[in-house]
Structure formats: C-alpha cells, structure tokens
Amino acid sequence: MEENAGLVLATERYGSAQSWKYLVKDGGMERRRDGGEGGSRGNSVVGFFKSVFLPQGFPESVSDDYLQYQFWDTVQAFSSSLSGTLATQASLKGVGVGNQEATVAAATVTWLLRDGTGMLGRILFAWRKGSKLDSEAKKWRLFADVLNDVAMFMEILAPHFPACFTLIVCTAGIFKSVVGVAGGATRAALTVHQARRDNMADISAKDGSQETLVNLAGLLVSLMLIPLVTDNPVLTLSLFFLFTVLHLFANYKAVRSVVMETFNEARLSIVLRQYLKDKRILSPLEANRREPVLLQFRTAAPIKLGVRLQDVVQSSEELSLASKENSRPFLLGVTNGCVCVCLGPEASVCDKIRATCQAVWLSDKLSCPTSRNPPCAAAKQQSFWAIVFESHKVMEANFKPFLKGVEAAGWDVKRTLLDWDEWRVEWKTKRS
Incomplete structure (x- = not known):
C-alpha cells in the first residue's frame, strides 16, 4: 500500500476557479485542493462574494463582455443613485415638505397627477416602441439613461418655478415612465445575450443583488450629502452635473462594451x-x-x-x-x-x-x-x-x-434581432 501512497484516484473541479484531487493515503482516500491549502482563507472570502454577486459558473456561464459591462453598469448605477437623491429632495421641497403653508391635499394631488401621467406614458411608449427594444437594445438603453437625467434635472429645477411646478413634475414623470420601460426591457435583452447556459434568471437575480449593494452605498453617501446641499441650490446643481457627466460616461462605456453575436x-x-x-x-x-x-x-x-x-x-x-x-x-x-x-x-x-x-x-x-x-x-x-x-x-x-x-467569423445565424413585422403573404404569381 505504501507504493500506492499519493496515487491520484480522481479529480474534480468547481467551475474553472477551484479543483481538487482524491489521493490514496493510509489505506483510505484523502481530498486535497490543487495548489495546496495556502491562502485558503482569502480564497474563501473571494469565493463567498462571487457566490453572492456573480452568476453560478462564472465566467464560463456568461458572455465574455459580462465583467466589463457590469463594472460600468455599477458606476452608472452609483452616480444615478446620488443624482436621484438630489432630485427627490427637490421634489419633496416642491410639494411643500417643510413649508407650513402647504396643504396635504395639494401635495397629494400633485403626486397623484405625476403618477397618473407616468402610467399613461408607460403604456403609450410600450405600444409605440416595444418591438424596437430587442433589435436596438444598445441605443434604447443609452437613450433611457439620458432621458432619466433630463427628468431628474427637471425635478431639481421645478421648485424654482412654482407656477409651473405641477406641469414640470408631470412631464418628468412621463419621462421616468419611459425610462422604466426602455431600461427594464433592454436590460432583459442584454441578459439574454449574457446568458450562455440558459441561466437568465440567475444573471438577472445577481444583477439585482449588485444593484442593491450599489444603491446601499449610494444611500450612505447621500446621508452625508443631504446636510450639505439643503438650501444650497448652487451646490445641488454643481453636484448634479458632476454625477450626470459620470453617469452618461459610464453608460456609454457600458453599451460600448457589449459584443452581441446576433445580427440586427x-x-x-x-x-x-x-x-x-x-x-x-x-x-x-x-x-x-x-x-x-x-x-x-x-x-x-x-x-x-x-x-x-x-x-x-x-x-x-x-x-x-x-x-x-x-x-x-x-x-x-x-x-x-x-x-x-x-x-x-x-x-x-x-x-x-x-x-x-x-x-x-x-x-x-x-x-x-x-x-x-x-x-x-x-x-x-x-x-x-x-x-x-x-x-x-x-x-x-x-x-x-x-x-x-x-x-x-463567429456570428450566430440561427436567430436574429432583425425588426420584422408580423405580416406574411402568399402570392399567386408563379415563381421561377
């Protein structure tokens, strides 16, 4: 038996990151990790974060552009979260929070009008452009984020125009409803591209976890920003433009990093x-x-x-x-x-x-x-x-x-993202 000591009986691996060997030892079988046990504590911490925030089987289970896209998507989500805080504070101030003369009824009516117009905008946009969101996912993804920044800018300016406040916030609500439809639909289209093992749900769930973590970090930073920007419109606008530039740049880099193998x-x-x-x-x-x-x-x-x-x-x-x-x-x-x-x-x-x-x-x-x-x-x-x-x-x-x-060259010609309408015709003229 001593002659067989160290004999490899079997090997196994978990994805591409970790592998083990089964060896003969003292008449039994020992499981040993390749590369020894050094650094196992650090690896276990990294492995924990991978399992929480990355899809199972990463990187083989996702497209090659996944990591680069998610990096820029994280940057844009963080900057958007901070911009959203500034816009929300302005909206609350506009409807009367902190103003003793403001009435609850007036604030409620304004909020309901904003939500109502946003619902109509969501339905109309999905009707008119829903079929375009698959074939031109990159364009509409970037368009949605630009429109989101425009909507937040309108919300920040709205309190300074009290006579038109309701009109401005309702218009911003319509823009944000369009953002919700375009952003959500195009994200789903990109998830289809990234999923390489029919793991759309896992990728979508982990994307939600990443976004939640980013929003939590944005919340902590926002708690420090709010005391600084309160009653300081110049600083509010300055920070908003800074976050907007970062947001748009990160979004552009994100959509540019996507490499789709299907034809539109x-x-x-x-x-x-x-x-x-x-x-x-x-x-x-x-x-x-x-x-x-x-x-x-x-x-x-x-x-x-x-x-x-x-x-x-x-x-x-x-x-x-x-x-x-x-x-x-x-x-x-x-x-x-x-x-x-x-x-x-x-x-x-x-x-x-x-x-x-x-x-x-x-x-x-x-x-x-x-x-x-x-x-x-x-x-x-x-x-x-x-x-x-x-x-x-x-x-x-x-x-x-x-x-x-x-x-x-690597193109997928078994399916396409070409924007075909549903009309199908059988014509009677003989075809040679």
Missing part, C-alpha cells in the same frame, strides 16, 4: 458593406465597435421589414415584376422612398437575413445621388424596378459566400 439591421449593414467593399468579414467585436449607439436621423432610405403586400406592389403588373427572377419567399419593392420587404410564411432565418441584406443594398443604392431625381414618375418607378432586379443578381453572386464567412 445596424450590425448586418456594417458587416455586409465591408464584405461588398473588399470581401472581408468583420468579427462580432469589430462590428459592435462600429455600431452606432445614439439615436440618429436616417441618411439612407429607410427599410421596412415584414410589410403588407400593398406596401410593395400596387398592381398585378408590379407583382409580376417583383417576383421576376426571384425564387425566394420574399418580395422587395420601393414605395415613397422606402425599401419594403414582403415575407412569405415559409421563410427561414436564412431567408430573412438574405432579404435584409438585399434591402440594405437597395437602401444604399437609392441613397446615391445618381439614383435620385429621374425625369418623371413613370421613369422613376421603372428605375426602381431595375435596381430591384440588380439587387437579385448581387445577392445571387455574394450571399452564399457571405453567409459562410459570417458563420466562420
């Missing part, structure tokens, strides 16, 4: 244009770095995906034109300067990516000065169909190698 319209456009330019496929990291994260006005022809048939063609002749040289389960057309795509019910994810690529090429082509301002309406429509026919040829020549290249 912006990322697909960036990768496709680079491929058509020099046949080079951008990696997810390269494309995400180029992706715009600020809401901006379109410079190219807008694209509408999954529209009704009448948005693509207005006659049987145009339907024949749209299906000419097109054996795919989608139709493309140009209506009022917009590239419209009509989708068949049998279309696959690959078909959706191809249709969007073709729409992006059409949009770029229509945005060129040479494709604008034809001499008359009939010639204009004829010119549009000529460009559509050309787009079919471009995709036939380029799409297969493009799709193969993006898969090899």
